[in-house]
Amino acid sequence: MFITFKEEKLRAFTFDVFKKMGCSDEHALLATDVLVRSDLRGIDSHGVARLSGYYRLWEKGRINTKPAIKIVHETPTTATIDGDAGLGLVVAPFAMKVAMEKAEKYGTGWVSVKNSNHFGIAGYHALMAVEKDMIGISMTNASPLVAPTYANERLLGTNPMCYAFPAGKYPPVVVDMATAAAANGKLEIAQRANSIIPDGWVQDKDGKSSTNPNELKTGGSLLPLGSDKDHGSHKGYGLSATVDILSAVLSGANYGPWVPPFVAFLEPSKHPVGEGIGHFIGAMRVDGFRPAQEFKDHLDNWIERFKSAKTIDETKKVIIPGEPEYHFENERKIKGIPLIDVVVNDLNTLAEKIKVDKL
Amino acid sequence: MFITFKEEKLRAFTFDVFKKMGCSDEHALLATDVLVRSDLRGIDSHGVARLSGYYRLWEKGRINTKPAIKIVHETPTTATIDGDAGLGLVVAPFAMKVAMEKAEKYGTGWVSVKNSNHFGIAGYHALMAVEKDMIGISMTNASPLVAPTYANERLLGTNPMCYAFPAGKYPPVVVDMATAAAANGKLEIAQRANSIIPDGWVQDKDGKSSTNPNELKTGGSLLPLGSDKDHGSHKGYGLSATVDILSAVLSGANYGPWVPPFVAFLEPSKHPVGEGIGHFIGAMRVDGFRPAQEFKDHLDNWIERFKSAKTIDETKKVIIPGEPEYHFENERKIKGIPLIDVVVNDLNTLAEKIKVDKL
Numbered sequence: 001m002f003i004t005f006k007e008e009k010l011r012a013f014t015f016d017v018f019k020k021m022g023c024s025d026e027h028a029l030l031a032t033d034v035l036v037r038s039d040l041r042g043i044d045s046h047g048v049a050r051l052s053g054y055y056r057l058w059e060k061g062r063i064n065t066k067p068a069i070k071i072v073h074e075t076p077t078t079a080t081i082d083g084d085a086g087l088g089l090v091v092a093p094f095a096m097k098v099a100m101e102k103a104e105k106y107g108t109g110w111v112s113v114k115n116s117n118h119f120g121i122a123g124y125h126a127l128m129a130v131e132k133d134m135i136g137i138s139m140t141n142a143s144p145l146v147a148p149t150y151a152n153e154r155l156l157g158t159n160p161m162c163y164a165f166p167a168g169k170y171p172p173v174v175v176d177m178a179t180a181a182a183a184n185g186k187l188e189i190a191q192r193a194n195s196i197i198p199d200g201w202v203q204d205k206d207g208k209s210s211t212n213p214n215e216l217k218t219g220g221s222l223l224p225l226g227s228d229k230d231h232g233s234h235k236g237y238g239l240s241a242t243v244d245i246l247s248a249v250l251s252g253a254n255y256g257p258w259v260p261p262f263v264a265f266l267e268p269s270k271h272p273v274g275e276g277i278g279h280f281i282g283a284m285r286v287d288g289f290r291p292a293q294e295f296k297d298h299l300d301n302w303i304e305r306f307k308s309a310k311t312i313d314e315t316k317k318v319i320i321p322g323e324p325e326y327h328f329e330n331e332r333k334i335k336g337i338p339l340i341d342v343v344v345n346d347l348n349t350l351a352e353k354i355k356v357d358k359l
Numbered sequence: 360m361f362i363t364f365k366e367e368k369l370r371a372f373t374f375d376v377f378k379k380m381g382c383s384d385e386h387a388l389l390a391t392d393v394l395v396r397s398d399l400r401g402i403d404s405h406g407v408a409r410l411s412g413y414y415r416l417w418e419k420g421r422i423n424t425k426p427a428i429k430i431v432h433e434t435p436t437t438a439t440i441d442g443d444a445g446l447g448l449v450v451a452p453f454a455m456k457v458a459m460e461k462a463e464k465y466g467t468g469w470v471s472v473k474n475s476n477h478f479g480i481a482g483y484h485a486l487m488a489v490e491k492d493m494i495g496i497s498m499t500n501a502s503p504l505v506a507p508t509y510a511n512e513r514l515l516g517t518n519p520m521c522y523a524f525p526a527g528k529y530p531p532v533v534v535d536m537a538t539a540a541a542a543n544g545k546l547e548i549a550q551r552a553n554s555i556i557p558d559g560w561v562q563d564k565d566g567k568s569s570t571n572p573n574e575l576k577t578g579g580s581l582l583p584l585g586s587d588k589d590h591g592s593h594k595g596y597g598l599s600a601t602v603d604i605l606s607a608v609l610s611g612a613n614y615g616p617w618v619p620p621f622v623a624f625l626e627p628s629k630h631p632v633g634e635g636i637g638h639f640i641g642a643m644r645v646d647g648f649r650p651a652q653e654f655k656d657h658l659d660n661w662i663e664r665f666k667s668a669k670t671i672d673e674t675k676k677v678i679i680p681g682e683p684e685y686h687f688e689n690e691r692k693i694k695g696i697p698l699i700d701v702v703v704n705d706l707n708t709l710a711e712k713i714k715v716d717k718l
Binding site for chain 2: 073074075076077078079080106107108110112135148149150151152153155163165173175177178179181182198200201203206207225226227230231232234235236237238239241242244245246249250251252255256257273274284285286288289290294295298299301302305306309310311312313316317318319321
């Protein structure tokens with residue numbers, strides 16, 4: 001069912017595909033790094049499995065692989081960036097670099113991005129800042145799949161937010177989460193396994209809670225984090241709205257139900273309210289608040305206290321956000337990256353079609 | 360059961376109590392404004408109902424009503440503030456003013472606060488920025504009541520986060536939320552009504568989900584937003600951790616289980632890891648990203664689209680975050696503020712004890 005590939009092999013393949021799409025070497029390398037790092041970190045749904053999706057969007061003319069990414073508005077610590085319809089995988093790291101340069105000079109930097117596309121895992125961009133002893137923040141809006149509390153319409157994406165913090169002797173703390181109860185990737189896993197999903201992840205076309213992982217195909221919606229009003233779905237909806245406003249209302253991208261769909265077979269709105277999709281990226285120098293080593297020592301202490309917490313089930317420990325991904329990354333760098341056969345076949349079909357070496 | 364008071368009456372009473380605690384006129388006025396605004400906005404749990412709680416903390420010597428609040432570390436856009444054990448009701452607005460001054464000059468301003476106390480509703484501070492066409496952000500950590508996913512220990516507070524955005528013809532969008540599935544105030548309502556609570560709000564002392572609103576009194580814990588792992592409680596835990604790290608690990612306040620309890624009958628840790636409790640406050644000029652009017656026009660459009668969304672139940676509309684509080688405020692400014700008799704009695708008992716005019 002799974003076939004394991006060396007990281008280098010996946011990188012070479014992915015690079016070839018981006019080159020075929022017309023990316024420069026620099027952009028192809030960067031986009032490859034974002035996707036493969038997602039697979040390394042165990043977030044399989046956002047890695048090379050999406051490569052043919054990006055390709056189809058490019059075929060449709062919805063991704064510009066030679067973008068002139070530029071700052072269109074700025075102050076010392078803020079900027080709005082026009083991604084020129086480029087790959088989010090390339091636009092978001094550009095935005096984070098701008099944020100970090102501003103942070104270097106003034107303590108913090110904040111960038112809202114319009115006219116972009118999906119940026120992969122939020123954690124990739126936030127972690128760029130962590131390497132320089134900064135706190136990294138990254139968010140993006142996404143295709144509408146989520147119904148706000150009480151709604152029977154998909155008005156928001158799974159709109160992830162990420163906060164990443166540098167620790168001392170431990171891996172960075174990385175909170176990287178969709179603001180929906182469960183991201184679409186989890187539904188896809190249940191679809192493949194032909195199993196039901198927990199109540200509270202989706203509602204059907206009439207707005208009734210459902211355990212069928214296929215509801216999105218027949219007019220259903222994902223539910224916000226919290227699942228229902230009693231359990232705080234208005235909070236998940238509020239977080240998703242926050243991501244949407246910071247990423248798109250602030251930058252001039254499309255927001256809410258106007259966000260262009262990620263899948264090439266669905267057309268974007270004929271009456272857009274902005275350009276492309278939006279991101280929001282931030283960097284804050286830790287030593288803008290206290291000496292970095294002090295912060296890291298205390299974050300280590302925080303981590304140790306939480307890791308050693310009393311648990312309900314002795315076999316389970318409290319998980320530090322970002323730690324499982326860190327361990328995946330170390331392990332997969334050595335043992336390779338397992339891809340499910342469906343994904344391998346999909347990628348090899350693409351390879352044949354566009355004439356690059358198969359996996 | 361409820362007695363309704365004019366806003367002015369509550370303000371006069373609250374001011375008198377803060378004066379008795381030794382606050383300056385300026386601080387007493389400000390602290391009063393934060394508490395009464397909470398009641399006006401319908402967040403009764405955080406308003407004057409807490410006044411005698413603040414008083415008891417002061418009696419115990421845990422609140423300094425003559426604080427020398429000062430910046431102890433800064434860059435052009437960041438600052439760390441020492442609240443000198445002052446009322447959070449006074450320290451947090453000070454921090455927001457610093458953030459806004461920095462934002463005025465450089466586009467954004469960010470302040471981490473240590474050595475403070477509870478700051479009332481997060482929305483109050485964030486809304487200060489909105490009045491100047493800035494996006495306001497406010498967070499605070501709080502007494503440990505919440506068990507992270509898998510834990511059978513209270514390690515985090517209900518740690519609220521707030522994002523507030525200026526709109527055009529509509530009230531500001533204010534996302535102001537505890538990162539727990541339900542805040543303690545909701546349990547108190549169920550306790551008074553002698554009713555059960557939904558599954559997923561608390562666990563008992565053995566870590567089992569419970570519908571008893573009194574579990575916290577016998578070793579139980581609140582649960583993070585998401586309630587259980589299947590429904591994303593690791594996300595609620597991650598958000599709460601983010602608030603804790605930004606508010607306290609970054610500033611030098613106490614974090615996690617070391618946060619001093621809000622109730623005077625519980626003693627703070629004998630081995631603190633920092634000073635007092637922490638806040639994190641931010642302000643971003645909207646016109647640092649795009650002209651403010653453009654942003655507001657689009658936010659109005661966002662609001663209109665969400666308000667007119669198709670709903671499951673025709674009698675319920677999608678709620679814009681902050682709108683219910685806005686309507687409460689307009690209504691209660693005219694009709695007065697209803698206080699439950701238990702709270703009125705508590706306040707009048709305090710009044711007798713400290714010799715101020717009763718309500």
